[in-house]
Amino acid sequence: MKMEPGKASLVNTHKILMKGLETIMNPRKFALLFATLTMMLILYACGGGEQKTGETGEQKAPETTGPVTQIDPATAATVTGKISYEGEKPKPIQIRMDAEAACAALHKEPVYAQQVVVNGNNALQYVFVYVKEGLGDKNFEISKEPVVLDQKGCMYHPHVFGVQAGQPLKVLNSDPTTHNIHPVPANNREWNKSMSPGVTPLEQTFPREEIMIPVKCNVHPWMKSYIGVVKHPFFAVSKEDGTFEIKGLPPGEYTIEAWHEKLGTSTQKVTVGPKETKSVDFTFKAAAVIS
């Protein structure tokens, strides 16, 4: 009896599948496959592993596409201001370091999260303020001086900071315990490095502008920091009293943005003349807290 073409192809497919399965499941061939996979893993293990700290990051510094704009100190302007918080002050959140004895031993007093820090006079700390618009395509000299991020007391110091695209970032571990440092960028390459106690500082760069890059330690999940990467040197972070200062600006009209990790962003326009100092204040409202 002749089989229908559809049925025949179904039977053939079934046969092929069964044969394939039998081939894979053949103990000898499976052992060969397993050995190959194991070899590949071993080879990988020999070549991979922990990156030696102290090595420079693989990310290349950005190449300037035009002449570097020199800042004339005779005409350089300054933008200052204060960041305020409006509304009921959030209750400080205590960090539980009891899970890690080495961290807990480093603190005699309770440690609080730095996500919304409102000091006296409603001053809001840890707000990244930078020139968002107004500099056009001007290129500025990239500082060779590294910005230092320290892991101390199982906290990041500083909590929020800025760096120029291509400027070195030096990471220290001053703690008697192991950390991993893991920035989670959207426009730059992600990396995750382990840092044992007393290890040689790690140096990395972020070649592309990005507001902001969260930094985590997955060993101690309360450890968080934020890096603002900008092409120019015109940025600042609000201090304990909420004030900030951006110096050395060429005269012009600028859009200044203030960024906060939980309260979002706010922008204002400002025009500064030669040697002029202008004040730009920002106020963040309690209701704007981002989950």
Next chain:
Amino acid sequence: MFKQRELNSSERGATWLHRFALVATFSTFVLIIAGALVTGNEAGLAVPDWPLSYGSLMPPMVGGIRYEHGHRMVATFVGFLTMILAFWLWRGESRRSVRMLGFLALGVVIIQGILGGITVLFFLPTIISVSHACLAQAFFCLMVSLTLLTSPDWRQGVPKIEDRNNFSFRRLCVLTTGSIYLQLILGAALRHSKSGIVFHLVGAFAVTVLAMLVVTRVFKYYPNVSSLLRAAWVLSILLLAQLFLGTGSYLIRLATRQDVQPGLAMVTITTAHVAVGALVLATSLSLTFQSYRVLSQANRVRRFSTAPQKVAL
């Protein structure tokens, strides 16, 4: 006086094989819990390198490293157990399908290990993390199947009971187990991408309806079949617990979203939700196996309204 029959060496070997499969399955369940603890404690990248941890086999077990490296240690142990089980089955099991299942489990555990490594090296890409979570459940199913198939009870033949329902109980069990697996995929996607709660809720509803159909059918038609009845009771209790844990997981996530670090209550509830989810799947799977073992499809006569002749199926 009743005299217990002495087991011959082959039967003794089979009993020990089953016991070993049971240990491997229990270890796999522990591995699922260990994996859930890694995600719950946000420790997936606490060890940046793979397959070594901090360039060694035993890194300092501090903070998140405890969870991530602990998970790797349990995984390695399960890998070894699976390897031994596969070779034991190859040498000592007469049924070809069971031998093949053993090798399939070994293949899956290797792929699972590699997927785990990829998640670390590529910084937890959602698709890989979800695949890793789903393959873990598939591997657990394989281990549960091997434990069932190697059990002394399973080797003994049982009289078949005819299933006269139009939509057979066996098909209903397969559908329920498949739905639970899909629901676990949706749960993993929600856990790793923090989105898709609506799909997970719809899945929970569908699984509840199907599981209740299974349970009620056992209570109604097979109350004397102890293997089915036992599994149906376990399934209904686990499902109830799972619904509570699911609601609890959602509420505690909502309540702790401003927290700076994972809390003990959140980690406990979400981990229990993952673990009980695995148990629900395993119970439904064993119910499916039992249904194929004890039930037979009734030969039905179907009438076609347009044709006068009868077609026997």
